[in-house]
Structure formats: C-alpha cells, structure tokens
Amino acid sequence: MTEAFAFTETDRTKSKWVAKVYHDFVRETGRSKTTLRGLFYYALQRTISDYPICGGFVGEIRITRSYHENDGEKLAKWTNRAKNLGFIPADAILEEIPGELLFLPKSGNCYPSHAEVWLNKSAAGPLLYPVCDKHGIALVLVVGRPSQEAIADLFRRHSSPITIFCLSDLSQRDAFFANDLKEDIEKFRPKESNLLFRVKNVGLLPEQIRELQIPMIRANKAKENKDKFKKYLESFSLDPKNMVEIDALEIYYPGGIAAFLDKALGQKVL
Numbered sequence: 001m002t003e004a005f006a007f008t009e010t011d012r013t014k015s016k017w018v019a020k021v022y023h024d025f026v027r028e029t030g031r032s033k034t035t036l037r038g039l040f041y042y043a044l045q046r047t048i049s050d051y052p053i054c055g056g057f058v059g060e061i062r063i064t065r066s067y068h069e070n071d072g073e074k075l076a077k078w079t080n081r082a083k084n085l086g087f088i089p090a091d092a093i094l095e096e097i098p099g100e101l102l103f104l105p106k107s108g109n110c111y112p113s114h115a116e117v118w119l120n121k122s123a124a125g126p127l128l129y130p131v132c133d134k135h136g137i138a139l140v141l142v143v144g145r146p147s148q149e150a151i152a153d154l155f156r157r158h159s160s161p162i163t164i165f166c167l168s169d170l171s172q173r174d175a176f177f178a179n180d181l182k183e184d185i186e187k188f189r190p191k192e193s194n195l196l197f198r199v200k201n202v203g204l205l206p207e208q209i210r211e212l213q214i215p216m217i218r219a220n221k222a223k224e225n226k227d228k229f230k231k232y233l234e235s236f237s238l239d240p241k242n243m244v245e246i247d248a249l250e251i252y253y254p255g256g257i258a259a260f261l262d263k264a265l266g267q268k269v270l
Contacts (some may be wrong), residue, residue: 010054014078019087035094035123038250043067069217097122100150101141105133113137119167120177131262151188161196170204171243172222172229202264206236212252216242
C-alpha cells in the first residue's frame with residue numbers, strides 16, 4: 001500500500017473534498033455505500049461552490065467553484081487517494097469490476113425461481129444483490145452485451161418459463177440492452193431447448209428521466225444506434241446527444257438504486 005507521506009498536497013486537498021462530498025451523501029441519504037458514478041451525480045447536484053482548483057506545486061487552493069460534469073474524469077483518481085489516505089472507508093465507493101458475474105440467492109431463499117435481474121455494468125452489484133436475495137432471484141452482471149457462455153449458463157439454470165428484468169444506462173450504446181439480450185438469447189438458444197422467456201426493461205426509461213427530473217449529461221460520441229436512439233427519445237423531448245447512467249438513481253430515487261429495483265420487482269408478478 002502507498003504510504004500517506006507519498007501523496008502531494010494537491011492529493012490531500014482533492015481527497016478531502018471527496019471525503020466531504022461522501023460524508024454529506026451519508027448524512028443526507030443514510031446510506032454508507034454508493035457507486036463511483038452515484039457519488040458523481042451527488043456531487044453534480046450540490047449547490048456548494050467548494051470544488052478546489054489547485055495551483056503551483058504545493059496544492060494551494062487558488063479558487064473554488066461548483067462541481068462540473070467535466071470534473072468527473074478524475075473522480076476515480078481522487079476517490080482512490082481518499083481511500084488510501086483513510087479519509088473514507090475502503091469499501092464505501094463501488095467501482096466497476098471486469099468480467100461477467102453471477103450471484104445466486106442464499107440457500108434459504110427459493111431458487112431456481114422464474115425470474116432474474118440482469119445489469120450490463122457491475123459497480124451497483126453489491127447494492128442490488130440484497131434485493132435480489134430478498135426476492136429469491138439471481139443477479140447477473142455483464143459488460144455490454146453478454147457472452148455466448150453467459151447465455152448458455154442461463155439455459156442451464158432454467159427449464160421452466162422465466163422473466164428477465166434488465167437495468168441499463170439510458171445512452172446511445174446501452175438503452176437497448178434488453179432488446180439486445182432478447183435477440184442474443186434466441187441467437188444462442190440450444191437446439192434442444194424450448195425455454196419460454198420474457199425480457200423486461202425496468203430502467204432507465206425516458207419517462208423515468210422526466211418523472212424523476214434527472215439531469216442528462218453529455219455523452220461520448222458513438223456510432224452505434226445513433227438514429228435509433230434519437231427516435232427513441234424524440235417523443236420525450238430529450239437530447240440524444242446526452243445520457244443518464246443508472247447510477248443517477250442513487251441520488252434521484254428515494255432509497256437509491258436498491259429501492260428502485262425492490263419496487264420494480266414488487267410491482268411485477270414474480
């Protein structure tokens with residue numbers, strides 16, 4: 001582990017700011033953990049102009065201002081510094097984990113069930129697993145589109161009809177995760193399988209962005225789904241050049257993403 005004395009004053013200044021934002025989040029929400037992007041959305045909606053702009057070689061604060069979405073590029077860096085310096089708990093801010101992950105409910109809960117939750121990113125997994133465990137269903141985390149092996153595992157887990165509830169960012173790349181998953185399940189279906197399945201997109205949806213008044217941020221330019229995404233957002237008067245990450249629910253939905261999923265599952269017939 002890097003020793004604390006190896007960090008610069010700029011590291012300490014920025015890390016202390018991250019710690020302040022994190023502790024404000026805990027006080028306001030009562031939750032001690034969130035994702036890195038959840039912390040980003042919390043910082044973005046703060047009205048305090050306290051983000052430090054450091055200068056020189058000693059980290060003196062030359063000016064403070066409101067946090068901006070462009071500052072998010074370095075949030076992971078300063079958050080890791082804050083963890084290493086002991087300003088925030090090491091497990092407080094959850095980041096993406098590479099690979100595909102499957103979390104089955106504990107043995108005391110009913111499984112196999114006729115439902116699963118699929119999320120095409122991983123950071124929120126520790127927040128969502130207790131909800132899935134409560135409902136006795138599996139949680140599957142993938143990166144982008146699932147691999148053929150992930151689909152094969154789905155067929156190995158189930159022989160009776162199943163509903164898959166999907167969570168993904170509302171972005172040009174990820175908004176159609178549920179549709180893509182449905183196509184992939186059919187594409188990689190074993191010849192001997194007659195498994196019936198439904199795929200439901202429970203969020204993020206354009207109407208949820210409007211209802212929860214979640215601000216969109218500028219998206220990276222992408223080629224895939226450009227016209228499709230534009231048409232998808234058209235009737236909601238949302239800018240297709242922008243996006244909202246599923247992590248924004250940590251701030252704009254009471255109880256965060258876990259409460260959002262719990263309500264979504266409770267409203268569905270499992």
